[in-house]
Amino acid sequence: MTLSEFYSFLGESLDEVLERLRMEERVVKYLGLFLSDPSFNELKEAFASKDAKAAFRAAHTLKGVAANLGLNTLSSSSSALTEDLRPGDFTANSQTLLEKVESDYVNAVGGIKQLEQ
Amino acid sequence: MEGKRPLILIVDDVAINRTLLSDILIDKYDIIEAANGNEALLTLKEKTSEISLVLLDMVMPEKDGMEVLAIMNKNGWINEIPVIMISAETAHSLIEGAYFLGVTDFIGRPFDEMVLKNRVNNTIRLYQKQKNLSDLVLNQIYEKTRNNSMMVTMLSHIVEFRNGESGMHVLHINTITEMLLRELMHRSNKYKINKNDIGVICTASSMHDIGKITIPDEILNKPGKLTPEEFEIMKSHSINGAQMLNVVPVGSDEPLVKYAYEICRWHHERFDGKGYPDGLKGDEIPISAQIVSIADVYDALTSERCYKPPFSHEKAIEMIHNNECGVFNPLLIECLDAIADKLVISLRTFDWSRQADKDFFYIADAMMNDHKHPIYNQAFRQFIDERKKCHFFESMLDSILFEYSYTPRVMKFSSKASKVLGLPRTIIEEEGTQDLKYKVTNETSIENLEKIKTILRKHTVPKDKPILIKQAFFIGGKSTPCSVKMLQIRANQNETSVLVSAYGHIDVLQ
Numbered sequence: 001m002t003l004s005e006f007y008s009f010l011g012e013s014l015d016e017v018l019e020r021l022r023m024e025e026r027v028v029k030y031l032g033l034f035l036s037d038p039s040f041n042e043l044k045e046a047f048a049s050k051d052a053k054a055a056f057r058a059a060h061t062l063k064g065v066a067a068n069l070g071l072n073t074l075s076s077s078s079s080a081l082t083e084d085l086r087p088g089d090f091t092a093n094s095q096t097l098l099e100k101v102e103s104d105y106v107n108a109v110g111g112i113k114q115l116e117q
Numbered sequence: 118m119e120g121k122r123p124l125i126l127i128v129d130d131v132a133i134n135r136t137l138l139s140d141i142l143i144d145k146y147d148i149i150e151a152a153n154g155n156e157a158l159l160t161l162k163e164k165t166s167e168i169s170l171v172l173l174d175m176v177m178p179e180k181d182g183m184e185v186l187a188i189m190n191k192n193g194w195i196n197e198i199p200v201i202m203i204s205a206e207t208a209h210s211l212i213e214g215a216y217f218l219g220v221t222d223f224i225g226r227p228f229d230e231m232v233l234k235n236r237v238n239n240t241i242r243l244y245q246k247q248k249n250l251s252d253l254v255l256n257q258i259y260e261k262t263r264n265n266s267m268m269v270t271m272l273s274h275i276v277e278f279r280n281g282e283s284g285m286h287v288l289h290i291n292t293i294t295e296m297l298l299r300e301l302m303h304r305s306n307k308y309k310i311n312k313n314d315i316g317v318i319c320t321a322s323s324m325h326d327i328g329k330i331t332i333p334d335e336i337l338n339k340p341g342k343l344t345p346e347e348f349e350i351m352k353s354h355s356i357n358g359a360q361m362l363n364v365v366p367v368g369s370d371e372p373l374v375k376y377a378y379e380i381c382r383w384h385h386e387r388f389d390g391k392g393y394p395d396g397l398k399g400d401e402i403p404i405s406a407q408i409v410s411i412a413d414v415y416d417a418l419t420s421e422r423c424y425k426p427p428f429s430h431e432k433a434i435e436m437i438h439n440n441e442c443g444v445f446n447p448l449l450i451e452c453l454d455a456i457a458d459k460l461v462i463s464l465r466t467f468d469w470s471r472q473a474d475k476d477f478f479y480i481a482d483a484m485m486n487d488h489k490h491p492i493y494n495q496a497f498r499q500f501i502d503e504r505k506k507c508h509f510f511e512s513m514l515d516s517i518l519f520e521y522s523y524t525p526r527v528m529k530f531s532s533k534a535s536k537v538l539g540l541p542r543t544i545i546e547e548e549g550t551q552d553l554k555y556k557v558t559n560e561t562s563i564e565n566l567e568k569i570k571t572i573l574r575k576h577t578v579p580k581d582k583p584i585l586i587k588q589a590f591f592i593g594g595k596s597t598p599c600s601v602k603m604l605q606i607r608a609n610q611n612e613t614s615v616l617v618s619a620y621g622h623i624d625v626l627q
Contacts, residue, residue, distance in 0.1 A: 020229040026140065033133045060176045061131050064205030064226040068137065075227075079207075086208075 003028060006115045010073065010108060017070035030069055031112045037065060040105050047090075047098060055094075056085040062101070066108070074104040122147045123169035123241050128157040128185065129203075130177040138172055138203070141230050142237065154180025158188055161198070168198055169241045175204035175215065183211075186218035195219040197248070199240045203228065265320075273323040276330060286416055287323045292463050293412035294322040300452040301408070307448075308404040314372060321376035322409045325384045328358025340424065355385050356394045379403040384410045389444040399446075407446050411453060414442045419464075430461050517623040521573050523616045528569075534623065537592050538565040561591035572601055573619055590623070598626045 003024055007014040017027055039061040046055035063078035081097040125142060128151045129135045139148045149164075151157040154177055161168065175182040182202060189195040195218070202215050205226040212223050221240050224233060273287040298315050301308065310318075329337060332354055336347045343351060358381030368374045383397060383406035390398030402410075418433035428436070434457060436442055438450065453460075517538070518531035526546035535542045539562035568588055575584075583604040589596045603621040607614040 020227055022230050030133065030137055033136065037131065037133045039131065054178075057130075057176050057178060060205060061134075065131060065133055067205055067227040068134075070227070075205075079205075 001111075001114045001117075003115065006031075006111050007070065009111050010071065012070050012072055014070070020068075020070075027069070028115070032116065034065065034069060035109060035112055039065060040101075043098070043101070047094075050090070052085055052088055052090050052094075055090075056082060056088070059085060059101070062105075071104075071108050074101070074108050077101045077104045123245075124149065124164070124167050125237070126151060126157065126160055126164075126168050126171045128154070128171060128177075128182070129174040130179075131174075134174065134203075138233075141233060145234075145238075153177050154182070154185045157185055161189070161194055165194060165198070169244065170237060171198055171200045172237075173200050173202050173220070175202055175206050175211065183214065183218065186215065186220065190218060197244075199244050201236060201240060203233075269320055269323050273327070276326055286420065289416045289420075289464055290322050290325065290409060290412045291319050293415060293460065294408055295319045296456045296460060296463065297408045297412060297449065297452050300456050301404075301449065304452065304455075305448065310404070314376075317372050318376050318380075318405050318408075321373055321380050321405065322412070324358070324362075324377045325380045325409050325413060326354065326358065327361060328354035328356070328381055331357040331361075342424075352385070352393050355382055358382070376405045379406045380409045382406070384413060386410065387444045388446050392443070407449060410443065411437070411445050411449050414445075415453070418442065430457070517625070519569060519621045519623070521619045521621075523618065538562060538569075538590060540566055561594070565590050569621070572603060572621070576605075576616070592625065600624045600626060 001009070004014045007017070014027075018024065021027055021030075039058050043055055043058035043062060046052070046058055059078050059082040063075050063082055066072070066075035066078060077097070077100040081094070081101055084091055084093055084097050122145065124147045126149050127135050127138050129138070130153050132152075135150045135152070139150065142148060146169075149160060149168075151160050157171070157173070158180070161171070173182045173185060180188075182204070186195065186200065189198070189200065199221040200219065201222045201224060202220045203224045203226065206212060207225070215223055222236050224236065295315060298310065298318060302310055302312070332351060336343065336350055339347065359378050362374055362378045362381060363369075365374065382394065383402050386392035386395065386397045386402045386406065388399060388402070388407070390396055392402075414437060415433055418428045418436060419430060421427045434453065437445065437453065514531070515533050516531060517534040519534055520529045521527070528544040528546075530538065530540055530542055532542065534540070539559050544566075568590060572586055572588065575586075583602050586601045586603065587598070588601050589598050591597070592599075601621055601623050603619055605619045606617045608617045609615075
């Protein structure tokens with residue numbers, strides 16, 4: 001899979017990312033690093049330990065990191081979860097929003113792994 | 118821009134975010150990273166004057182970006198180090214809050230590499246320009262203040278010398294005036310003295326006797342008692358001094374001239390209205406003149422004069438209490454009592470170079486705290502703090518220390534060094550001559566100085582490391598083996614390293 005195919009696969013645009021980050025190698029490098037970024041795991045752990053503040057921070061981070069890499073679907077589902085958690089407590093929607101983030105995350109990670117092969 | 122690469126502090130709890138920013142900026146800037154607010158604050162504290170810009174994340178564990186900003190405000194760092202906040206935050210109120218706390222810019226995620234680089238570059242350039250200007254201003258003020266206070270001191274000395282008195286009188290009045298003023302401000306706000314006026318009043322106090330240049334020699338230096346006619350002429354020095362200041366064509370609106378006028382004219386008034394020239398009573402006499410008056414009397418009593426031996430501190434205080442040499446404001450007598458012990462020590466350990474520094478501290482302090490035109494300069498604040506710290510430690514150490522500046526060539530000794538080596542506290546080498554100018558009559562003292570000069574001429578390996586030299590000095594009348602530890606500081610000028618200063622510590626070997 002090429003980088004361009006990867007973004008198409010996720011329904012995103014490589015051109016938009018390149019306009020901001022300039023170099024294809026840089027984009028590839030940071031997609032690779034994204035695999036080891038702990039934010040998503042921290043988000044899951046925060047839910048498991050019912051720590052809404054930590055969950056807010058992790059979602060906020062994920063939103064930013066994803067946005068910078070042009071993973072806009074993941075960024076916007078993270079953003080929705082961020083806003084849901086902003087008041088500092090879990091709501092009735094939190095679990096559903098997390099599931100959406102998880103599915104977008106798994107999707108993106110799957111794509112990156114294929115890209116690396 | 119030539120020269121050193123600016124240093125950027127990147128603060129973000131997420132490694133991938135820090136790496137990306139540093140990747141983008143590394144070709145033009147030096148980078149340090151901090152993974153949370155606390156780390157960032159530590160780095161800021163250590164490298165306040167080195168950091169050119171902070172890129173700050175908003176949401177972080179430990180301390181978040183807003184808390185970091187709040188502390189940067191509290192410490193005044195925000196005025197000098199620009200902060201650009203980078204965050205995926207979209208909440209309008211939070212972004213506004215960041216601006217309110219002084220961020221220069223806010224960059225949202227996702228960001229554009231080109232925009233980021235330009236904003237970083239512009240911000241650093243603007244702040245650098247501002248800093249260069251404020252450095253320039255402060256350096257000039259430093260020079261000017263030193264020159265001004267030196268000038269006032271020299272002129273006042275000329276008056277004193279004609280009077281056959283030592284120049285120390287002016288410096289003592291200065292010290293006593295300052296201590297009385299501070300004590301008075303501490304006890305009462307009746308006189309509405311502005312903190313920034315302390316330095317001005319002290320400088321003005323140096324001029325209290327300038328009117329004496331109008332008094333003929335034979336009266337001024339008459340060893341015996343003055344006749345009533347002669348005394349009338351002598352008394353005219355107060356009003357003559359004031360009139361001299363009045364006809365000075367410049368500065369009539371300046372606080373310095375206003376205070377100098379009050380002090381010249383009324384420093385011989387008495388609180389009971391029986392003084393001269395105007396017979397003012399109580400607080401009709403400006404407070405500046407009241408203070409200098411009591412300072413003048415105290416120093417006259419405790420110093421030797423052609424017509425009297427010096428009285429002890431206790432005797433002088435007693436005579437002032439008993440109205441034997443004038444009548445003073447009871448509040449000022451209370452102040453004098455309160456500072457009495459400190460006063461004895463201060464006058465005994467007087468050091469002119471410290472005095473000049475002090476004048477500068479006043480002005481720098483006043484400028485940096487001026488609400489209308491504040492000057493923000495962290496490096497300068499640090500410099501001032503360092504000087505204060507230096508004076509403090511030096512006074513605590515009671516060691517044999519010397520300090521030398523290569524241009525201009527000035528040597529300074531700690532009070533113990535001055536005592537032990539038999540040399541004055543400060544020795545200034547005049548332009549064009551080879552020798553440090555000093556008045557030492559003692560052969561052994563001259564030899565001690567020669568030995569130190571030889572050591573100073575050494576060029577140690579330029580590595581900012583102190584060297585140890587064995588050297589004997591004449592101490593207590595005999596040659597005594599000592600070790601000298603010396604650190605030489607260099608600066609690079611046109612690619613050659615030049616000696617700037619040296620600091621030394623002499624240890625007497627048992």
